[in-house]
Amino acid sequence: MTRDGTRQMTRVVQVLTQASGGPVDHAVDVAAELARRGVDSHVVGPRPVHAPGVTWHGTTVAGKADVRGARDTLALLRSLRPDVVHAHDRRAGWLARLAAPVLGAPVVYTLHGVADGLSDLVAGNVRAAERRRRDRLYYLTGERLVTRWARARVVVPSAAVATYAVARVGLPESAVSVVHNGVDPARWRPAAAPDGPVTVVWSGVLGGVKRVGLLLDALAAVPAARALVVGDGPERPLAERRAAEPALAGRVELTGWLSDPAPAYARGHLLALTSAAENLPLSVLQAMSCGLPVVATAVGGVPEVVRDGVEGLLVPADDPAALTAALRRMVEDDGLRERAGKAARDRVEESFSLAGCVDGLQRVYDEVRS
Numbered sequence: 001m002t003r004d005g006t007r008q009m010t011r012v013v014q015v016l017t018q019a020s021g022g023p024v025d026h027a028v029d030v031a032a033e034l035a036r037r038g039v040d041s042h043v044v045g046p047r048p049v050h051a052p053g054v055t056w057h058g059t060t061v062a063g064k065a066d067v068r069g070a071r072d073t074l075a076l077l078r079s080l081r082p083d084v085v086h087a088h089d090r091r092a093g094w095l096a097r098l099a100a101p102v103l104g105a106p107v108v109y110t111l112h113g114v115a116d117g118l119s120d121l122v123a124g125n126v127r128a129a130e131r132r133r134r135d136r137l138y139y140l141t142g143e144r145l146v147t148r149w150a151r152a153r154v155v156v157p158s159a160a161v162a163t164y165a166v167a168r169v170g171l172p173e174s175a176v177s178v179v180h181n182g183v184d185p186a187r188w189r190p191a192a193a194p195d196g197p198v199t200v201v202w203s204g205v206l207g208g209v210k211r212v213g214l215l216l217d218a219l220a221a222v223p224a225a226r227a228l229v230v231g232d233g234p235e236r237p238l239a240e241r242r243a244a245e246p247a248l249a250g251r252v253e254l255t256g257w258l259s260d261p262a263p264a265y266a267r268g269h270l271l272a273l274t275s276a277a278e279n280l281p282l283s284v285l286q287a288m289s290c291g292l293p294v295v296a297t298a299v300g301g302v303p304e305v306v307r308d309g310v311e312g313l314l315v316p317a318d319d320p321a322a323l324t325a326a327l328r329r330m331v332e333d334d335g336l337r338e339r340a341g342k343a344a345r346d347r348v349e350e351s352f353s354l355a356g357c358v359d360g361l362q363r364v365y366d367e368v369r370s
Helices: 022-036 067-080 090-098 116-121 133-150 159-169 212-220 236-243 262-266 282-289 320-332 334-351 354-369
Strands: 011-015 040-045 054-058 084-087 107-110 153-156 176-178 198-203 225-230 252-256 270-273 294-297 312-315
Touching (some): 011 090, 022 040, 022 354, 067 090, 084 354, 116 133, 133 159, 153 159, 153 354, 176 354, 198 282, 212 225, 212 236, 212 320, 270 320, 282 294, 320 334
Parallel strands (some): 011 084, 084 107, 270 294
16 A cells, blocks of 8 residues: 555556557557556557566457457456556457456556548548448447446547547546657667658558558659658558659659568658548657658647647648648758757657656556546
């Protein structure tokens, strides 16, 4: 017991059902930082975790109908006797909140993103996919009911999506906490500026909401630049065909998915984010920590990190002309890139570090336990 009568927290379990993606990387970073601080830190999920002090428990929940996987995961969670259960991806969030009454611990769920069909309900975003009939039932009504059922706390990495959670989902403000994502500046460090043409790094899933086609359109109009496209997905064949067109031939390199994108950032001069919708993307924070300025769509929580004209340039979503103009300006102005890159690194160190993120999460953990 502590002096104020509360039980000292000893065990926090991060719960995942995905094997890759931003929520997974974030959860592992959080678990590692908690372990560094002396917390008994665990990760339950399908991807092996190799981080000092973190205990990984392999489980698989293959889909909504995987009853056995869900049952086994819940049995494991109960056996761990956690002080806090922190779920990340959507399936993990539903599983942990539905089972909250039998877990014996408070549940925290991080709302990492909004369904593509509802993305336009977040400030700055445009609708990234057709709105399906079930979207409102599942992501609005369902989210509201399952959160109340569990008496869970919902953590949101951006104020923009926190507003959505309260105004659109209908969660009470007391159930929502904004804790910005963060990265470790010691892990993501600036490298010497590479030689050769200005290289634009783009990182993400090659599909729908990320709008890689907008990057290629803008690059075709800025012949002085090259692009390094990091990621994979359903639109990779299309991107490969576009990259072979005369206006882009020899100027676009597609790396595929990289387990460690740091070397890609080291080869670049700036980062481009072309998404139609976001929450608060780790790729932006990673690149900024590496000293790269940013040209980005002003979607979701991005303007909470990137200040237009300071750490980079912001443009409206799905506006090819504005994106092309901003990209051309950043490519052609060496001084702007240098100033914005330094400001980007400073911004992460001061306001978006992993340590600051985990400070915020530990405050949430303390609140839900009291």
